[in-house]
Amino acid sequence: MNSRGKLIAELILIALISTVCYSQGPDKGSAPGTGIEPALMAKANAGNPEAEFKIGTKYELGARVAKDPSQAAAWYRKAADKGYAPAQHSLGVLYESGTGVPLDLTAAAQWDRQAAAWYRKAADKGYAPAQHSLGVLYESGTGVPLDLTAAAQWYRQAADQGFSPAQFSLGLCYVHGKGVPQDFGQALAWYGKAAQQKNSDALLNLAFLYHNGQGVPKDEARSFDLVRQAAEAGSADAQFQLGMDYYGGEQGLQQDNTQARQWLRRSAKQGDVAAQFNYAMLLKAQPAEVYFWLSVAAPHLTGETKQKTAELRTTAAGHLSPAERAQIDQQVKTWRPVEEQP
Numbered sequence: 001m002n003s004r005g006k007l008i009a010e011l012i013l014i015a016l017i018s019t020v021c022y023s024q025g026p027d028k029g030s031a032p033g034t035g036i037e038p039a040l041m042a043k044a045n046a047g048n049p050e051a052e053f054k055i056g057t058k059y060e061l062g063a064r065v066a067k068d069p070s071q072a073a074a075w076y077r078k079a080a081d082k083g084y085a086p087a088q089h090s091l092g093v094l095y096e097s098g099t100g101v102p103l104d105l106t107a108a109a110q111w112d113r114q115a116a117a118w119y120r121k122a123a124d125k126g127y128a129p130a131q132h133s134l135g136v137l138y139e140s141g142t143g144v145p146l147d148l149t150a151a152a153q154w155y156r157q158a159a160d161q162g163f164s165p166a167q168f169s170l171g172l173c174y175v176h177g178k179g180v181p182q183d184f185g186q187a188l189a190w191y192g193k194a195a196q197q198k199n200s201d202a203l204l205n206l207a208f209l210y211h212n213g214q215g216v217p218k219d220e221a222r223s224f225d226l227v228r229q230a231a232e233a234g235s236a237d238a239q240f241q242l243g244m245d246y247y248g249g250e251q252g253l254q255q256d257n258t259q260a261r262q263w264l265r266r267s268a269k270q271g272d273v274a275a276q277f278n279y280a281m282l283l284k285a286q287p288a289e290v291y292f293w294l295s296v297a298a299p300h301l302t303g304e305t306k307q308k309t310a311e312l313r314t315t316a317a318g319h320l321s322p323a324e325r326a327q328i329d330q331q332v333k334t335w336r337p338v339e340e341q342p
Helices: 003-013 038-045 049-061 069-081 085-097 105-124 128-140 148-159 164-176 184-195 200-212 220-232 236-248 257-269 273-281 287-300 303-317 322-334
Strands: none
Touching: 038 049, 049 069, 049 085, 069 085, 085 105, 085 128, 105 128, 128 148, 128 164, 148 164, 164 184, 164 200, 184 200, 200 220, 200 236, 220 236, 236 257, 236 273, 257 273, 273 287, 273 303, 287 303, 287 322
């Protein structure tokens, strides 16, 4: 996945996507039995928007209460209607996803417009995450007209507040000349600001600038150091690259399969298909693990790699009992990538 696609995906997942349900209001029941602190519930029931927002977050995340998207949305709306910017942003995220309501294209278009409207309310208050989210919508033309200049302007407002995802996005705009004149020096500066906050996307893209000598003298050693930092900060792409460097003894590294497996596994667990395939290749003496990771990767592969995967998966299956294969097949059905948190 490219950096922009990855960023948008991360934004959509920030709030562990839920949706708005109009048919049910927030439960005003007492805190006992809900897992919510009585004092917090009392404040929320009295109309305190910060408390309402906190309870919405608990329902969205399933923190000390059963996860309930409709309750999360209802509490967010109460706080959002009072002008509380974080709730307006969270409610926008829910609208953007449309999860938990009947799927139809008409409703989806309405959700996008509602997402943009809620983001705008919070953005106009200077809430940096909402400014960035609104910029993403303008860049993709989702819920608002496509407007790269507006996207860059919203990114800049959030970036000026030190919001690292926006600093990264603005740097990316300067690299590609999207909404701003192409300027590798500006890209370097904004990537650098985000990298100081250990933003993994910024670290990796900063590594590309040093590798290509764009806006800065070419410096392979510096580039590799940034790749390592990005991997340590949780970038699946960087973890894959570092794992393959260890496997091949590249970048002046001593060939080390243990380190290669470590980094490839971290990337594979985050859903990087190339990492899943190559990690399996380093586990030939562990047929259960080989069978599992090739099964996870197979639906996303094409051509010769897909054919090779099928052959290797069949070989690994031959070393497993029917019960073992059935158990792993079930694990594959329920497996989901888990992105590392900085």
